Amino acid sequence: MKQSLEGIKVLDLTRVLAGPYATMVLADLGANVMKVEMPVKGDDSRHFGPYVGDESAYFMSLNRNKRSMTLNLKTEKGKELLKEMIKNVDVVIENFRPGTMEKLGLGYDVLKEVNPRIIYAAASGFGHSGPYSKRPAYDAIVQAMGGIMSITGQEDGEFTRVGTSVGDITAGLFATIGILAALRYRDETGIGQKVDIAMLDTQLAILENAVARYAVDGEIPAPKGNRHPSIVPFEPFDASDGKIMIAVGNDALWVKFCNATELDHLINKEEFKTNPLRNNNYRILRPLIAEKIVKKTVDEWIEIFNDGGVPNGPINTVDKVLKDPQILARDMVKEVEHPTAGKLLMPGVPIKMSETQGDVVMASPILGQHTDEILKEILDLNDNEIEKLKKENIF
Secondary structure, three states: OOOOOOOOEEEEOOOOOHHHHHHHHHHHOOOEEEEEEOOOOOOHHHHOOOEEOOEEHHHHHHOOOOEEEEOOOOOHHHHHHHHHHHOOOOEEEEOOOOOHHHHOOOOHHHHHHHOOOOEEEEEEOOOOOOOOOOOOOOHHHHHHHOOOHHHOOOOOOOOOOOOOOHHHHHHHHHHHHHHHHHHHHHHHHOOOEEEEEEHHHHHHHOOOHHHHHHHHHOOOOOOOOOOOOOOOOEEEEEOOOOEEEEEOOOHHHHHHHHHHOOOHHHOOOHHHOOHHHHHHOHHHHHHHHHHHHOOOOHHHHHHHHHHHOOOEEEOOOHHHHOOOHHHHHOOOEEEEEEOOOEEEEEEOOOOOOOOOOOOOOOOOOOOOOOHHHHHHHHHOOOHHHHHHHHHOOOO
16 A cells, blocks of 8 residues: 655654654655664664663664664764755754754755755754753653643642653654645745744643633643543542543533433532533532442443443553554554564554555664665665775764
């Protein structure tokens, strides 16, 4: 099956998470992603555990479907070769601290002269403008500064970092969207452009109703634990053998929920008739629901709620997610054979397309595994020319 981004060539100068996540998505959709790494060391995440033999499972989980070449961008010859490669690709993406590429003489203003059609994507902590631009940043920093930590955690408890690296991952996803939008514009006009993604910006962008609530009533949102700040009931409850998540998102579902739980006497109670009323009377309502839910098992409630059309689900640990029949039916667990580490489980491609479905077709590369191959493909170099460059410690 043909893939959506076949023919799109991407030079990937990124490392660790935000940038590699973006290029992984592009590669999953068929782009020809060529990962350019520093000789010997490579991507920083090659040195993050857990390890399978000598290979980082962290690195492998983010760099599938890509090829790796080494190139020393601290040498003049290395910079020259990158510029030559820029002439023959569609996208270059980096996630260095702003100013780094300019110091190397490889910033957007230089590269767009080399190739006016190039899409130059940059993901950084604070973006390429503003007073914080040059500051270093990691996921935990932007989660803290961007507001998401201030609304995460138990009620009246400590602010809590989200359990996955949403600062990096959302930056990677927004970078992907920006690249695809820029490619669309280039298809129409022939003109490339710079895509500037700040991790801090993306945290604000995903604050959802927290900003709206503050804008409307001036109240500073605080952690609510597992409770939804404005929908009731919309949280986990204790069953007799575990917890079940229940989400009653509108008044019609409230009626279904009450019927399913034999709490139908609550349907017409004035204080619970509408969602705003249920929210205002949460402290009264929750114990009434909790008293009922604890009398049956999770599996019993799942069957009852599914039959009654009430949104619900178990709180799965990772091992259970990987065995979930819906996840498996959607081909969301892939086993990839790495050339040295052997088999590794990883998530599949979540974007399902009827005509150009993406796939995981290749494990992450060994450092520099495809250097010769890429140089021949992109720069049309022969074996003698490549060997000469190797003697100059360019790779």
